[in-house]
Amino acid sequence: MNHRLTLTSSVAGAVVVALDGTVLTIAQPTLQRDLDASYAQVQWTSTGYLIAVAALLVFAGRLGDRYGHRRLFALGMLGFGATSAGIGGAADVDWVIGSRLAQGVFGALLQPATLGMLRAAFPPDRLGRPLAARTAAIGLAAAAGPVVGGALVHSFGWRAVFFVNVVPALVLGVLALKGSGQEQRTSAIRLDLPGALLLALTLACLVHALVTRTPSTSVVAALAAVAFAGHERRTAQPLVPPDVIGSTPVAAALGVLTAASAALSGTLFVGTYVLQRALGLDPLRSALLSLPLAVLMIAAAPGCAVLLRRAG
Template sequence: MTPRLHRRLTLAASITGAVLVALDGTVLTVARPVLQRDLHASVAAVQWAGTGYLVTVAALLVFAGRLGDRYGHRRVFALGVAGFAASSAAIAVAPGIGWVIALRVVQGVAGALLQPATLGMLRTAWPADRLAGAIAVRTAAIGLAAAAGPLVGGALTAHFGWRSVFLVGLLPAGAALLAVLAVPSAARPAAAAPGGGLDLPGAALLALALACLVQTLVALPDSGWSAGTALGLAVAGVLGLALARHERRTARPLLPPALLRSPAVAPPLGVLLATSAALQGVLFPATYYLQDVLGLDPLQSALRAAPLAVAMIVAAATSARPAKRHGERAVVLVGTVLVTSGALLTARLGPGSGTVGITVCFLLLGAGFGAVMATATALVVRGASTGEAGVAGGLQQTALNVGPALGIALATTTTGSGDPGAALTPSALAMAALAAAGTLLAARLPDGTGRAPESVTRP
């Protein structure tokens, strides 16, 4: 197999796997009310079908990335895709909501396996100087899938019922498996060779800390600040401290200190966390603003917000060229400034705001986040050695899972007990401050395109 064909098949498998997860997360949203009625389930039970998946994924991403580093990203990816497809098919024939929740947790395990592997495979197969372009295409595909998901989910649910939503991913799963099985196995880096052992205590502590944190953040918009919220955050903090203590003492830590201290990894992870939180923290009250303040129906609201998805896709797909010419730091700085500006302009929206003003806000938010997501992801993945690409990919995915939950929780805190739509201004201002913090982190990124810490062995 020629190197070019190897890279293209790897990219195709990576994109298809990432799209599979993105599509699954968005098509389900519009199907939940129908699922609830069909299975005679409570609102809380249906919410757990989403929460159980989200918590499971967030808890296992980094450990799954380490498994890819040790046993090969191709194998872990194939296992994750097969598990994701099998659990999706099983949910489609589930007899009750209890089965749906349990199978969504299983699906979360599979999703955690395949997501870091999509980046690990790219890091192994693509030369460092061309990696950003491959990741930009992957990011744009994710944005397209996320934008198309509600439309696909709505059409399927309306004509074939909620069970069809879980079958839509079987075709891309099959395509991803065919693509990755056609790629020959690459030799594992020496750092990931068998014999060193896995940091299972560290993996357990990290999983528990993240699960507790994400569950607390996800529950906060409904439960508000309470003793349970404080307890959840306190437990997550204690587990985090225990993890830090353990990682300093163990011989082979799950989170390598050199990776976490790398200027090409830690700052872009912080930028991804801050900007994804700011974006979702603005979109949460903006959705209520469009429907409750402006009186738009869900379809009209979706059309008003469509420029965000379009701008994100275009910015992500075209970010590699300016990053190569002007450096990743410049592109990420521009992206965070655009997100900050979009949040500030959103704070000025009111009952009399017109379509043009709303469109400009969404364009700025989408363009900024698309550029940040693609470029910062390339920095994180390229900043890790091939033996730690899975852990780096797991950290990147963790930031993008925790960030939205954090942003919505902060927006809810800013809103208080009032109407989220009416409280758009304070929420958007708070998110602008968060995005500005991301700009400060972006200023710490390495200048120029930089070099990978370890040469990539071409197939």
């Protein structure tokens, strides 16, 4: 697979996942009404997905190192497209929640693969621009999501926000699968299964605790995190290198990313319900009111590319 096609596939895959999150937000009030779901059940259509992604994301990166990032990308895209079709045809909210959990698994396989493909295709001195293009595209997709979602829900109903993923995901998955036999794999990598389980438990409990505000789950997350850090320092091939676990720059970057993501996702979720339920706006009008957010994110994207080239 040539560099241009690799970059296109990587960006498109990351965009499909990023768009899915913000497109769904606008559709959730309509989904709740059509499926006669509770507010808590609607929250779990997002939370279930996040827990699955958080639990498997790091381990999926190691799977890509061992079995090939393009192969993991193909599996992730095909699964993402199939689960999108399943959600679009769901008869009740329980099916949506279960399918979103499955979609989170495929999303976890997909996301690190989009980065691994770029790192394999471009030398380090030429990697900055492809990474900047991917980052900017994710920002644009997240910004455009509410408007796209509002238009789809207004014209075709909430199921359209899932059906719109199906064809692009399946096409990208098939293209990647055709080229997966040519990529290099590192079969000598030993998978740190105990570390993966401890990290999955830590992240899943942390996300659950943040959403449900359950103290006992927070305690389990803290204990699992301590056990994970201890295990990673002792094992020969750790899932996460110990110098990364204790890195101040990494911790600061993750803190900023978490705060920004929480602010964006939380604001969109609550704001959508206020606009559509409290103020009685239809999905399209409520989506159009998010345009200032989209404009600012799009305006910031070129600056992101410049900062990535200069600061890394």
